[in-house]
Amino acid sequence: MGIFEKDLAASTLLAVPELYTKGQRNRGFNFKVYFGWMFMAASEAMILYFCMLGLYGQVSFTHGNDNDLFAMGDMTFTAAVIVISLKMQIIEMHNKSITAGISCFCSIGGWFLWNMILAATYSNNVIYHVRDAFLHGFGSSILWWLCLILILISVVAFELSVASVRRYLFPQEEDTFEELERDLPIRRRFEEASAMYLQQGWDRGERKSSLEVERERLEQEQADREGHVQELLKNRPETMEEANAAAARKSLNEERGRRSLEMQEMLSKRFGSVRRERQ
Known part of the structure; x- marks a missing residue:
């Protein structure tokens, strides 16, 4: 999963580089994500164990070595191996590939091969009846396999239900773009935008x-x-002082001109009255 997984296509990431901020903001792995995985692990472990106990360990129609401690433990561990393999290599993998399928097959098949080797080579003791148990004991019982299948269906159904509710109530950016990638015209637009970006870079x-x-x-x-x-x-004076001085000079000149006109007018009138008296 760490090597081959990619939730979005390279063209989408090139066309929308803002999606890289998920890692920059520590949203890909934090305490919230960690406790979410721990909650799912604990919940699925309880479903697995109590389904095994209720469907196989405490029923009256299983008897003898078919429901002894080793048979129940082997069923529990077999379910755990299959669930973990399906979850990590199929359910959580957005990039479905032949490599993931081969890895899942080898993980599950390797566990069953190991059970066959134990059944053929293990020496029995007082507590565990291991020898020939998987080949000729509980492994040949239809009830054992039927209970195993029901346990797997229960755990996988719980996993898919929680994932669906999470995507519906708390959708993330990658969930939205995964939906957009399923639309062929939108995916082509992402590819065209990424190709243009790469061409500009070249x-x-x-x-x-x-x-x-x-x-x-x-x-x-x-x-x-x-x-x-x-x-x-x-087009303006170089300094504020020069601008203020120019404004002051202009105001002073206007004041002087106005006073000069008034003086001339007064003098002209007085000169006229004196002139009349002399006459």
């Missing part, structure tokens, strides 16, 4: 990517704004 020395073009446009706009500001500053 031709980076000759062609510019969209990010580079956008960055150059923003830099040009910034340069244009700075030039416009510099042009406006050239």
Whole structure:
């Protein structure tokens, strides 16, 4: 699972690189994920054990060595090996491949092969009746195999039910994109976007990517704004003191001009009255 598993296609990850933030934010493995796996392991272990005990260990129609301690223990361990193999190599694997199928077959088949070897070579003792038990004892009983199948169905049904409820109530980003990948037109769009991204990367020395073009446009706009500001500053006084002095001089000149006009008007009137008196 650690080597061959991939929940999303490479084209989807290239087209939507934001999906990589799951690992950056520690959402792929944390205490919440860990305790979720531990809860499922404990729950399935209890289902496995109590189903074995209720369906096979405490029934009245099994008798003799067919339901002794070794038969019940072998059924429990056999169910555990099959459930773990199915869960890790089939159920949790989004990338179904021949390698995963071969691995699952070898894991389960290797366990049954080991049972055959034990049945042929093991020496019996007081507690466990191992020799020939799997070949000619409980292994030849239809009830033993039927109980094993019912246990596996119960555990797998519980596993799939919890996974379905989790995806429905608490969907994650990869769950959404897994659904999108099943849609052929959307998957083709992901592939086209990833191919374009790769092509831009290969031709980076000759062609510019969209990010580079956008960055150059923003830099040009910034340069244009700075030039416009510099042009406006050239038409203004260099300092605030000079601007205030120019405004003060202008106001003083206007005041002087107004007073000069008033003085001339007064003098012209007075000169006229004096002139009339002299006459």
